[in-house]
Amino acid sequence: MIRRRSPLQITLFVVLLLLGTIWSIFPFVWALRNSIMRLQDTYKPWFIPWVQFEPTLATWRSELSGQSGLVSAASNSLIVAVVSTVLALLLGTLAGYALARFRYYVPDNLNLSIWFLSQRFLPPAVVIVPFLLMMRAGCQPLDLWGLHLPQPLQLACVATGSRTLLNNLTSVVIAHTTFNMPFVVLIMRSIFRELPFELEEAALVDGANRMQTFWLVAMPLAAAGLVAAGLICFAFSWNEFLFALILTGPTSQTLPLLIGSGTGVQGIQFNVISVRTLVAILPPVVAALLAQRYVVRGLTFGAVKG
Amino acid sequence: MSARATAKRGRRVSLGTARTWFILPAALWTLAFTLYPLIHALILSFQRARLGQPVRFTGFSNYAGAFQDAQFWSALSFTAILVVVTVVASLAVGLGLATLVSQRLAGRNVFRMLFMIPLFATPVGIGYLAVILFAQNGPINGLLGWAQSLLHLFGSNASLAVNWGSNPSGAAVAVTLLEIWRWTPFSFLVLLAGMQGIPEEVYEAASLETNNGWDVFRFVTLPLLRPMIALALLLTTVEAFKIIDVPFAFTKGGPGIATQTYTMLVWRVAFNSFALGSAASYGFLLLILVLIVVNVLLFAGRLRISIFGED
Numbered sequence: 356m357i358r359r360r361s362p363l364q365i366t367l368f369v370v371l372l373l374l375g376t377i378w379s380i381f382p383f384v385w386a387l388r389n390s391i392m393r394l395q396d397t398y399k400p401w402f403i404p405w406v407q408f409e410p411t412l413a414t415w416r417s418e419l420s421g422q423s424g425l426v427s428a429a430s431n432s433l434i435v436a437v438v439s440t441v442l443a444l445l446l447g448t449l450a451g452y453a454l455a456r457f458r459y460y461v462p463d464n465l466n467l468s469i470w471f472l473s474q475r476f477l478p479p480a481v482v483i484v485p486f487l488l489m490m491r492a493g494c495q496p497l498d499l500w501g502l503h504l505p506q507p508l509q510l511a512c513v514a515t516g517s518r519t520l521l522n523n524l525t526s527v528v529i530a531h532t533t534f535n536m537p538f539v540v541l542i543m544r545s546i547f548r549e550l551p552f553e554l555e556e557a558a559l560v561d562g563a564n565r566m567q568t569f570w571l572v573a574m575p576l577a578a579a580g581l582v583a584a585g586l587i588c589f590a591f592s593w594n595e596f597l598f599a600l601i602l603t604g605p606t607s608q609t610l611p612l613l614i615g616s617g618t619g620v621q622g623i624q625f626n627v628i629s630v631r632t633l634v635a636i637l638p639p640v641v642a643a644l645l646a647q648r649y650v651v652r653g654l655t656f657g658a659v660k661g
Numbered sequence: 662m663s664a665r666a667t668a669k670r671g672r673r674v675s676l677g678t679a680r681t682w683f684i685l686p687a688a689l690w691t692l693a694f695t696l697y698p699l700i701h702a703l704i705l706s707f708q709r710a711r712l713g714q715p716v717r718f719t720g721f722s723n724y725a726g727a728f729q730d731a732q733f734w735s736a737l738s739f740t741a742i743l744v745v746v747t748v749v750a751s752l753a754v755g756l757g758l759a760t761l762v763s764q765r766l767a768g769r770n771v772f773r774m775l776f777m778i779p780l781f782a783t784p785v786g787i788g789y790l791a792v793i794l795f796a797q798n799g800p801i802n803g804l805l806g807w808a809q810s811l812l813h814l815f816g817s818n819a820s821l822a823v824n825w826g827s828n829p830s831g832a833a834v835a836v837t838l839l840e841i842w843r844w845t846p847f848s849f850l851v852l853l854a855g856m857q858g859i860p861e862e863v864y865e866a867a868s869l870e871t872n873n874g875w876d877v878f879r880f881v882t883l884p885l886l887r888p889m890i891a892l893a894l895l896l897t898t899v900e901a902f903k904i905i906d907v908p909f910a911f912t913k914g915g916p917g918i919a920t921q922t923y924t925m926l927v928w929r930v931a932f933n934s935f936a937l938g939s940a941a942s943y944g945f946l947l948l949i950l951v952l953i954v955v956n957v958l959l960f961a962g963r964l965r966i967s968i969f970g971e972d
Contacts, residue, residue: 368764372772375758378842379776382790385800389793398798446687453683467684474695476899478951480927481944484937485701486694507693533694536687565679594783596906597924601932611785615910625793632786643781644774651854654847655892659854 447539522604545657755848788910855889891962
């Protein structure tokens with residue numbers, strides 16, 4: 356808009372922006388305040404460190420020392436998020452490229468895209484029970500009318516050297532890959548569609564096959580989008596609660612579960628919760644901020660370029 | 662036919678079996694971990710299945726049981742209200758924030774970044790922060806206390822502080838506020854992208870007609886944003902039906918079952934009562950509801966699902 360604004364309008368504008376900022380980040384600021392307070396101070400309406408209260412890093416130190424379970428839960432979360440993101444990127448990028456570049460007939464491209472999209476619409480509540488049963492039986496052969504058929508999940512058992520997939524990070528990785536993969540398919544599809552085909556065409560003419568063209572020509576061009584999609588997947592997986600709740604045990608707890616069980620024996624300790632929450636929130640927020648340019652495209656599965 | 666000649670006929674040329682190999686891994690993964698569990702859930706929903714007991718086919722009795730379960734109706738109505746209020750309110754606030762940030766101003770990107778943070782913050786963490794924020798002597802009640810003393814100046818005796826944790830409607834309001842807060846960035850980002858996509862010439866043309874900013878917003882911006890609004894509405898609705906983590910951490914569904922969402926109920930039926938068949942039928946009822954709502958929204962919003970995959 357080109358009109359000049361009156362001082363009154365500008366003041367109103369600044370006030371509204373400030374209100375928006377407070378609305379968006381106040382809870383985190385309050386958590387930061389609690390995290391550097393002694394427990395008995397957290398009930399006071401104080402705000403300014405050194406003036407109103409003496410800040411302390413004691414809670415941060417004891418939580419990060421490794422005895423509180425925070426460090427091991429965070430490393431579980433990190434493993435799950437990284438492995439499931441890599442898997443989702445691998446499966447999803449191939450399919451996304453395929454939907455952007457090839458024509459399919461039965462089912463056709465549109466139906467395939469809608470099929471991937473509809474997986475994101477599926478409420479996870481529908482599949483938690485069968486998913487749990489599948490992971491519980493994960494290391495046994497499939498029992499089909501008395502026949503014991505080998506099944507692919509047994510490979511995961513052999514690979515991780517475990518006898519069940521429950522209480523084990525593998526099952527969480529599989530769950531997170533499953534809900535992140537359709538997301539990658541749709542966002543990579545929209546990214547590949549914007550790349551000019553001519554470069555790939557030139558590679559094909561020079562005798563490269565489809566896989567080589569994909570890895571050596573298309574992928575480098577789509578690298579920025581790929582990284583962004585990976586960062587958003589990482590954030591989704593890091594934050595995920597329901598599947599982690601049903602699939603993990605005490606030793607394989609991810610960070611959201613540790614926080615979820617965080618009331619402890621002495622009731623809710625505001626300073627401890629604040630530290631744990633801030634540790635949990637930081638990585639996905641940083642990931643999302645790094646992926647900024649692709650966030651809107653990701654959230655709308657490629658429908659809005661952003 | 663040479664590769665070049667094939668390539669010239671269109672972008673999507675299929676050469677031999679390459680296209681199958683590209684899509685096969687994702688397709689197989691989907692069959693194994695989405696379609697198979699879905700079919701298994703459908704079968705389970707017609708069975709009496711408890712962990713460690715023999716499975717028995719019982720027809721529609723799980724579904725009939727759901728409709729006689731008071732918890733089912735309570736969770737369903739709480740979730741329905743939560744979805745509607747969250748979606749509408751977060752859309753409204755998001756529209757407001759997007760309008761602010763879409764103006765010409767220095768540091769626009771900084772505000773865009775700040776405003777998107779709640780969407781990516783770990784929901785369980787938000788739930789626990791809420792315990793602190795809505796505590797008896799927490800900042801929210803502190804703010805209400807100020808408002809109260811302000812009202813006293815005008816002669817009102819209204820008492821504003823709420824015991825959020827133990828009052829059922831207080832807890833429901835608090836959960837709803839949190840969800841609105843969490844989903845606002847979604848609409849904000851989508852609508853901001855939409856506003857930035859409106860060409861400057863449109864506004865120039867509008868400025869010839871009127872000097873009133875509100876009229877421009879109402880008759881130019883809003884109509885052009887309609888597809889974006891419909892899209893944000895659809896996607897936040899779908900996500901809102903899945904809500905479990907914030908109330909799980911904040912209120913554990915309480916007091917009583919006042920803030921028990923539908924997903925939380927399914928989890929409890931499955932893993933507290935171990936009634937796996939019932940849980941599957943509860944899950945399927947939610948799926949049917951979501952399908953109906955999505956299709957109504959697609960129809961009413963004149964959105965076609967193919968915008969995600971136009972070909």
